Amino acid sequence: MPSLNIVLVEPEIPQNTGNIARTCAATGATLHIVKPMGFTVDDKKLKRAGLDYWWLMTPIKYYDGLEDFFSKNSGPFYYFSTKAKHVYTEIKYPDGCYLVFGKETAGLPEKLLYENPDTTVRLPMRAEARSLNLANSVAIGAYEVLRQWNFPNLKEHGQLREYRWDE
DSSP states (O other): OOOOEEEEESOOOHHHHHHHHHHHHHHTOEEEEESOOSSOTTOHHHHHHHTTOGGGSOOOEEESSHHHHHHHOOOOEEEEOTTOSEEGGGOOOOTTOEEEEOBTTTBSOHHHHHTOGGGEEEOOOOTTOOOOOHHHHHHHHHHHHHHHTTOTTOOOOOOOSSSOTTO
8 A cells, every 4th residue: 555644844733733634544644743843732623623533543653853753764755845946746756755844834944945956846826825724735735646646545436415426
């Protein structure tokens, strides 16, 4: 089964992290959180945003800073930033890749982006817009990877409650 990794570097808003955890649960992605965080893991807002999907998740992996994260993971890494020169759809994402997202107020460290220009990508948006919501950005990035992989192990058909599609 292909493996997708979502990395949050110093997340600050529990509702975003909860929504991202829900996306990971629904897609089978593994969530990695690089500390420090702007909230505690038992935060009520975090748990509420994740709803009743926590049981579907692989255990969240925590790291004490970026150095700790990079020492324990070998990539490949793709850095999402409004400062990137490349669009996220230009990349062919391999199995086992890590989509790395920065904190809500500042994004990823510029030195990290500068050292990785070919794997730093952006979501196109109007010039006047500062950025998209972190949870939305993660969902867009994750689903692009999954689309490229033909949505492995994901249910692609739904069913109406009161009607049948095949009737």
